Amino acid sequence: MAAVFPSAPLYPPAPSRAGSPSFPRATDRPPSRPVERQQLIEFTGVFKGRELTRKGRRLASGLAPLDSLLDGGIARGRISEIVGPPSSGKTAIVAAFAASATGRGEVAAWLDLPDAFDPLSVEAAGADLNRILWTSFGGRSGRIRAGYLSSDVFDPDAIEPSRRRRAASPWSAALKAAEMVLEAGGFGLLVLDFGAARYPLAESAALRLARAAERSGAAVLALAERRMCGTFAALTLSLGRRSTRFSRPAPGAPALFDGLALEARVTRNKLGMLGHRAELELAGPLCENPSRSAPDRAPSRPASQREIR
Numbered sequence: 001m002a003a004v005f006p007s008a009p010l011y012p013p014a015p016s017r018a019g020s021p022s023f024p025r026a027t028d029r030p031p032s033r034p035v036e037r038q039q040l041i042e043f044t045g046v047f048k049g050r051e052l053t054r055k056g057r058r059l060a061s062g063l064a065p066l067d068s069l070l071d072g073g074i075a076r077g078r079i080s081e082i083v084g085p086p087s088s089g090k091t092a093i094v095a096a097f098a099a100s101a102t103g104r105g106e107v108a109a110w111l112d113l114p115d116a117f118d119p120l121s122v123e124a125a126g127a128d129l130n131r132i133l134w135t136s137f138g139g140r141s142g143r144i145r146a147g148y149l150s151s152d153v154f155d156p157d158a159i160e161p162s163r164r165r166r167a168a169s170p171w172s173a174a175l176k177a178a179e180m181v182l183e184a185g186g187f188g189l190l191v192l193d194f195g196a197a198r199y200p201l202a203e204s205a206a207l208r209l210a211r212a213a214e215r216s217g218a219a220v221l222a223l224a225e226r227r228m229c230g231t232f233a234a235l236t237l238s239l240g241r242r243s244t245r246f247s248r249p250a251p252g253a254p255a256l257f258d259g260l261a262l263e264a265r266v267t268r269n270k271l272g273m274l275g276h277r278a279e280l281e282l283a284g285p286l287c288e289n290p291s292r293s294a295p296d297r298a299p300s301r302p303a304s305q306r307e308i309r
Helices: 037-044 048-052 064-069 090-103 119-124 170-184 203-216
Strands: 079-083 107-112 132-136 145-148 187-195 219-224 235-247 256-269 277-283
Touching: 064 256, 064 277, 079 090, 079 203, 090 107, 090 119, 090 187, 090 219, 090 235, 107 170, 132 170, 170 187, 170 203, 203 219
Parallel strands: 079 219, 079 235, 107 132, 107 187, 187 219
Antiparallel strands: 132 145, 235 256, 256 277
């Protein structure tokens, strides 16, 4: 059988002289239109991580010096740590963030490992208890209790695990609950109170928590005496007590707590500068609430009064 060859050559001949036909080259393509940034966000997700941490995606505390120190608040979709010794104002700062979140209509979850949550103090800070899901992991009693808080009815036994199942350790139960809360969605703030934990989280557990926070877009606050999440925390705010004020309503009367002056310092920050500090004066209900910032950070508005526990 005779072979059939195409009449046209497989490769066009190169032009040999002027006037011969020219063929388009790769450099002769029409100029491409610039891709809009919003198109990249919608179709490729290239800027997903950046969008999760932009200033518009931060949760403010309502305390002007602190928000100025944190460039508007803590980042959503990231883990932030608040560390310090006992009576350094950690719970008061976290309560301020809870008040800000619930005041915006968001729901917060408070996972309480040491069983030290005080609903009256958190409510006095301005938080809406009806929008806080509180879970206690037993403390010394070993009972796991959970439920939504209310200023009218406070029932800590709203939810209890089945007694037929083998009880998990408080640490593993708390981490599992944190992942469930973040995967469920709908929560703007997750507080993990580790109390006086001696050891940090395992890297695998901290990694799972960081990934769950990024997927959910919720702000995760770890409250402890020392750093717990290692390199997976985007921010570490270290608190130190400077002075404590007391007052006596009358001579010979018992001394009443009047306020607390503390220093907040950024010791770890993946999203901004390190080393900045702010001085806060948090007041009780019996005194005024002056607030000042360090010379390098000016407050934007007066800080609101917060209850200290």
